[in-house]
Amino acid sequence: MTKKPFSPEEFKQIYSKVPRLCIDPIVRTKEGIVLSLRNGNYGWENQWHLPGGTLHYKETVEQGLRRLMKDEIGIEVKIVKVLGYKEFPSEEKERGFGWSVSLMILCDYVSGELRPDENALEVKSFSKLPENIVKEHKEFLEERWNEIMDDK
DSSP states (O other), X not given: OOOOSSOHHHHHHHHTTSOEEEEEEEEEETTEEEEEEEOBXXXXXXXXXXXXXXXXXXXXXXXXXXXXXXXXXXXXXXXXXXXXXXXXXXXXXXXXXXXXXXXXXXXXXXXXXXOOOTTEEEEEEESSOOSSBOHHHHHHHHHHHHHHHHTO
């Protein structure tokens, strides 16, 4: 597990003033798209979401993506392509401050065993989206579903 670069207080101090750049890999497996069920540590309790997170200082997007996949769900992936970006205004309601902008990157599963980190209750692949999914992830995935699933 990679050490977090900020304390919770520093995180709030910084990201209540500037946007947070994140990476949200959309990982395809033979069973579908990988989602994790949030435990509520950082909002969106009991909602499915794309595992991902903050890009660290002086970290390339690829380095950050690989770190996040290893730390958050225990797997290695192959990057397919960048699908775009998504803003997360619902994050302000969940956390009480600021919101993230996330690079949405399509990836294929390569190796490793799916497992949740300390912020998730469960990780699994879905061939269709569950009802209780983070609003912005649902919007992006529904809009791009055919491209995501047909491109494999």
